[in-house]
Amino acid sequence: LLRDPRHNKGLAFSEAERDAHYLRGLLPPALASQELQEKKMMHNLRQYTVPLQRYIAMMDLQERNERLFYKLLIDNVEELLPVVYTPVVGEACQKYGSIYRRPQGLYISLKDNGSMLQCLPITIDVGTNNETLLNDEFYIGLRQKRATGEEYHELLEEFMTAVKQNYGEKVLTQFEDFANHNAFDLLAKYSKSHLVFNDDIQGTASVVLAGLLAALKVVGGTLADHTYLFLGAGEAGTGIADLIALEMSKHTEAPIDDCRKKIWLVDSKGLIVESRKESLQHFKQPWAHEHEPLKTLLEAVEAIKPTVLIGTSGVGRTFTKEVVEAMSSFNEKPVIFALSNPTSHSECTAEEAYTWSQGRAVFASGSPFDPVEHEGKLHVPGQSNNAYIFPGFGLGVVISGAIRVHDDMLLAASEALAEQVTDEHFAKGLIFPPFTNIRTISARIAAKVAAKAYELGLASRLPRPDDLVKYAQSCMYTPTYRSYR
Numbered sequence: 001l002l003r004d005p006r007h008n009k010g011l012a013f014s015e016a017e018r019d020a021h022y023l024r025g026l027l028p029p030a031l032a033s034q035e036l037q038e039k040k041m042m043h044n045l046r047q048y049t050v051p052l053q054r055y056i057a058m059m060d061l062q063e064r065n066e067r068l069f070y071k072l073l074i075d076n077v078e079e080l081l082p083v084v085y086t087p088v089v090g091e092a093c094q095k096y097g098s099i100y101r102r103p104q105g106l107y108i109s110l111k112d113n114g115s116m117l118q119c120l121p122i123t124i125d126v127g128t129n130n131e132t133l134l135n136d137e138f139y140i141g142l143r144q145k146r147a148t149g150e151e152y153h154e155l156l157e158e159f160m161t162a163v164k165q166n167y168g169e170k171v172l173t174q175f176e177d178f179a180n181h182n183a184f185d186l187l188a189k190y191s192k193s194h195l196v197f198n199d200d201i202q203g204t205a206s207v208v209l210a211g212l213l214a215a216l217k218v219v220g221g222t223l224a225d226h227t228y229l230f231l232g233a234g235e236a237g238t239g240i241a242d243l244i245a246l247e248m249s250k251h252t253e254a255p256i257d258d259c260r261k262k263i264w265l266v267d268s269k270g271l272i273v274e275s276r277k278e279s280l281q282h283f284k285q286p287w288a289h290e291h292e293p294l295k296t297l298l299e300a301v302e303a304i305k306p307t308v309l310i311g312t313s314g315v316g317r318t319f320t321k322e323v324v325e326a327m328s329s330f331n332e333k334p335v336i337f338a339l340s341n342p343t344s345h346s347e348c349t350a351e352e353a354y355t356w357s358q359g360r361a362v363f364a365s366g367s368p369f370d371p372v373e374h375e376g377k378l379h380v381p382g383q384s385n386n387a388y389i390f391p392g393f394g395l396g397v398v399i400s401g402a403i404r405v406h407d408d409m410l411l412a413a414s415e416a417l418a419e420q421v422t423d424e425h426f427a428k429g430l431i432f433p434p435f436t437n438i439r440t441i442s443a444r445i446a447a448k449v450a451a452k453a454y455e456l457g458l459a460s461r462l463p464r465p466d467d468l469v470k471y472a473q474s475c476m477y478t479p480t481y482r483s484y485r
Contacts, residue, residue, distance in 0.1 A: 001484065002026060005066040009481045010037060017484050034481050037068055042076060051088045056099055058084055063102055070479035078435045085387055087342030087367045097138040109142045113155055124159065126152055152182070160190055169403050170460065172394060174199055183235045184283045195397065197405050201239035203386040204312075206393070206410045206417075208240045208337065209247060211384050212308065213418035214431040215362050219307070219333045223248045224262065226335075229304055231297050231319070231347060232312035233267040236339065238283050240310065241265065247411055260286055264304050270295040271303075301326045308335040311347030315340070319348035324356035332360065339366040339384055350381035364431055382432040389413055392442035392472075396449025399468070399475055401461030409452045416448035417441065439476060446472035 001007045001021055011032035018024045032040075041061065048054045058080065062069040073080050082088060092099065109125035126147040133139045147155065163171055175186060175198040183198055190196045197203070216222065228244060230237045241263045248259040265272045265287045271294040272280065272287050280288060294300050301309070301323055309327055311319055319338055327334040334357055338347035350369035353361045359374040364382040371380045393413050397405065420433045420441055433441055447468035453459040465471035 005062065005064050007482075007484070008065045009034070010065055010068070012037065012481050014483075021484060034068060034071060037065075038072055038075065041068065041072055045080075045083075051083060052091055052095070052099070054083045055088045055092050056101075059099075059101065063104075067479040067481055070477065074439065074479060077438055081385075081387060081435060082368050086385060090342045097133075097136060097140045100140055108155075108159065110144075110147055110151070110155060111142070113158065122159070124155070126155065156186065160194060164194060170195060170398075170401055172197060172397050174390070174394070176200065178235075180234045180283075181281065191405065195402065195404055197390070197393070197397075198235070198239075199386055199390050201235045202243075202405070202410055203390045203393070204236045204339070205239040205243035206414045207384050207386055207389045208310065208339065209243050209411070209414040210388070210417035211337065211364050211382060211431050212244065212335070213247075213414060214421040214426075215308075215335050215364075217421075218362050218426055218431070219335060222251065224252050224254070224259070226262070226307040227304060228263045228308045228310065229300060229306035230263070230265045230310045230312060232310075232314065232340070233265040233272060233284050233287065234312065234314075235283075237265060237310070237312040238287065240312065241287060243407070243410060243414070246407055247414070250408075250411065257286075261289055263287065264289065264291075264300065264306070266294075266297050266300050271300045298323050298326065305330050307331055308337075310337045310339065312339050313347060314345050315347070316345045317348065319353070321352070321356050324348065324353060324361070328357040328360060333362050334360065335362045337364045337384060339364075341366045343367040343369075350379070353381075354379050362431065363429070378428070380428040380430050382430050383435075384432065385435075387435075387438070388417055388432060388441065389445065391438075392416075392445030393449055395442060395472055395475065396446035397453070399446060399461065399465075399472055400450035400453040400459035402450075402453040402458045403460055404458050406452070406456055406458060408456060409449050409458075412448040412452040413445050416445045420444060439473075443469050443472040443476065 001023065011027060011030055012034050013023055013027065014031070018027065045054050045057055048057065058069065073084065105122060107123045107125060110127065125142045127142050127144040128134060129146050133141070134143060163173055173194060173196045175183060175196065177200065178186060183201060187196065187198045187201060212223065223244060230241060245256055245259040245263060248262070249256045265284065267284065271291060272284055273291045273293055274288050275293060277285055277288040294303060297318060309319070319336065324336065327336065336353050338353065340346055346365055346367055350363055350365060351372045353363040354372045354374045359377060359379065364384045366384055368383050369381045371378050421431060425433060450459065450468050454464050
């Protein structure tokens with residue numbers, strides 16, 4: 001019991017449990033409730049000044065006491081989510097070899113080709129082109145250049161076949177952090193034959209669309225009334241753009257191609273326009289509109305005059321003072337989403353957005369920022385965090401027994417999240433509900449996603465539960481300690 005993180009309760013084992021399971025003498029004599037353990041752990045975590053140290057402490061806790069780890073996270077989600085997720089998890093990934101403690105799950109590399117059925121679930125290692133990592137003595141991954149082409153796709157094909165063979169039609173596979181070209185190809189290839197979800201493309205798109213739907217209540221108009229300009233045309237940017245166009249088309253009944261004309265993208269070479277189409281990657285081509293070539297973001301802002309500016313470039317400080325001031329010159333309330341992570345890569349900070357727009361910006365970011373006071377008013381920036389969407393979305397898929405992910409299920413998730421932003425939140429400048437309510441938020445998203453799966457005929461769990469919200473809540477993990485006889 002003490003060595004198994006799923007069952008270990010530490011000092012919360014009662015006197016009777018200590019006697020029944022021969023724990024007497026293996027623990028100090030004191031008894032400590034889960035609540036007291038949580039209080040002590042939070043006190044200890046707050047002593048760390050380096051965020052990565054907090055991350056390591058949380059991972060150590062997960063490896064010895066799983067229920068206490070999740071109770072800490074649920075009860076202190078706004079404080080701890082930035083530690084175990086964005087932005088600190090990015091640094092943890094970069095230093096994984098140095099902070100590695102013990103394995104979690106199983107690891108698939110090119111060396112396992114041909115034996116995939118023995119290796120689920122799943123970190124997939126196809127090598128790295130990062131010379132720093134290849135020369136790092138602490139690197140624990142496959143020390144070779146990244147596989148590409150046939151070798152790469154054979155490995156993924158074997159993996160996807162093994163997943164379905166082992167777990168059946170209803171197993172949900174979530175792709176995370178795949179490179180642009182692979183992410184789009186894999187999603188296109190497997191979405192028709194497997195139950196798959198790409199968080200970087202679909203999860204990001206869904207949460208950003210939710211933020212935009214909520215922002216409309218502040219700035220007015222419909223999605224189709226606004227003009228959108230993206231800085232960044234990778235999987236996040238094009239995924240968001242696609243979902244905006246889809247939602248626009250759904251409500252206006254206009255062809256999707258017409259809706260795309262309201263959306264413009266800027267990549268590293270400038271505005272994506274028709275004259276560049278032949279040289280563009282396939283996922284960028286639908287966004288190549290008729291316009292003269294423009295090289296810089298500022299030129300694009302001044303020419304297109306967007307009402308919504310969205311950053312997915314991964315390049316920090318690209319929403320300059322001139323860009324934000326230009327947005328503010330022709331918008332009473334410019335919508336500015338600086339979504340890149342970590343904080344150092346954010347296109348601008350919350351303080352910059354509010355200051356340069358004279359406090360008029362409707363702002364959200366990918367990384368968390370502290371509230372900003374501008375001319376006597378406190379602005380609370382929203383965080384467009386995928387964690388709003390993928391837990392509830394996944395739960396909705398599972399409880400309905402969905403066999404495929406449909407775009408309308410993503411739209412349902414966005415609408416469900418946007419509906420939970422109240423007038424009280426808007427008064428503070430928020431366009432996302434507080435993370436303190438994440439379990440309620442997730443249950444409602446799950447219910448809407450499941451309802452859409454049933455409506456589309458994609459659900460296999462029958463009969464349909466009468467109250468999908470209550471059913472979703474009943475299926476959620478509860479991290480309180482259990483009694484052992």
